[in-house]
Amino acid sequence: MLAARPKSSFIITNMPDRKRPLKVIRADSEAQLVNGLADLLQHCSQGALARQDRFSVGLSGGSLVQLLTKALKQRAGDLNTAKWTFFFCDERYVPQDDSDSTYGAYKTEWLTQLPGIRDSQFVTANTAKSLDECAADYEAKVKDRVNCDCGLPQFDLLLLGMGPDGHTCSLFPEQPATLQETQRLVIPIRNSPKPPPERITFTLPLINNARDVAFVVTGAGKASVVKRVFVDLDKEFPAAWVNPDQGQLTLIVDAGAGKEIEALK
Numbered sequence: 079m080l081a082a083r084p085k086s087s088f089i090i091t092n093m094p095d096r097k098r099p100l101k102v103i104r105a106d107s108e109a110q111l112v113n114g115l116a117d118l119l120q121h122c123s124q125g126a127l128a129r130q131d132r133f134s135v136g137l138s139g140g141s142l143v144q145l146l147t148k149a150l151k152q153r154a155g156d157l158n159t160a161k162w163t164f165f166f167c168d169e170r171y172v173p174q175d176d177s178d179s180t181y182g183a184y185k186t187e188w189l190t191q192l193p194g195i196r197d198s199q200f201v202t203a204n205t206a207k208s209l210d211e212c213a214a215d216y217e218a219k220v221k222d223r224v225n226c227d228c229g230l231p232q233f234d235l236l237l238l239g240m241g242p243d244g245h246t247c248s249l250f251p252e253q254p255a256t257l258q259e260t261q262r263l264v265i266p267i268r269n270s271p272k273p274p275p276e277r278i279t280f281t282l283p284l285i286n287n288a289r290d291v292a293f294v295v296t297g298a299g300k301a302s303v304v305k306r307v308f309v310d311l312d313k314e315f316p317a318a319w320v321n322p323d324q325g326q327l328t329l330i331v332d333a334g335a336g337k338e339i340e341a342l343k
């Protein structure tokens with residue numbers, strides 16, 4: 079059977095506030111979307127492993143857990159995941175065996191469905207520490223394990239989701255001060271508007287230094303926010319602050335989430 083190829087892929091260039099053109103991959107079905115995500119993983123991992131001996135990936139929670147699991151299963155024969163290291167762009171400050179843990183969600187899926195991936199490939203947050211220490215400790219792990227040739231850790235790929243309120247990672251519109259962070263790469267979050275209230279999250283200096291950043295956004299309910307974030311760069315929404323300095327920004331959407339940007343093709 080022919081693999082379901084993404085319906086269309088296009089570049090939006092005429093955005094003065096964007097440092098690099100935005101690449102959009104628009105899928106008509108979940109199978110096409112998974113295939114687009116799998117292509118991206120293959121492309122980014124091959125590039126990273128040609129440059130160095132590790133591929134560093136930042137994961138997010140939500141619907142991405144299932145979509146990424148499907149993409150990795152689909153390409154299990156082609157991807158050499160043994161050299162991949164998985165970090166968390168944000169993590170909920172709960173014990174690792176709590177049903178709210180993002181690491182726990184991945185572990186449940188992957189260690190049963192993706193036997194090639196070992197638990198030791200996840201770089202997890204130490205939630206036995208205080209929240210502040212947990213964030214500082216995770217920043218130290220990132221600095222220790224991610225390529226820092228340019229002075230700042232540079233992830234090979236960050237996979238991000240976006241909530242209907244335009245939040246990404248644990249950067250929420252109700253907490254705009256988090257977007258102004260310039261020193262710390264991982265910060266604690268208290269009183270998150272989305273439960274659970276305590277979290278840690280990557281900050282913009284780390285996110286925008288990545289080599290590749292991809293958002294995966296689905297559902298017609300997010301269509302207008304997708305346009306306001308990715309086309310209008312409306313800074314009311316934290317996701318609009320993701321603007322990689324040199325890296326490639328890719329938006330993978332289904333037909334529903336992409337319906338208001340379709341005309342820009």
Ligand SMILES: O=C(O)[C@H](O)[C@@H](O)[C@H](O)[C@H](O)COP(=O)(O)O
Binds near residue numbers: 141170242247273
């Ligand atoms: O920690 C969390 O609460 C989730 O990880 C959350 O930030 C999620 O990534 C977005 O809300 C997008 O989720 P969906 O893709 O499921 O809409």
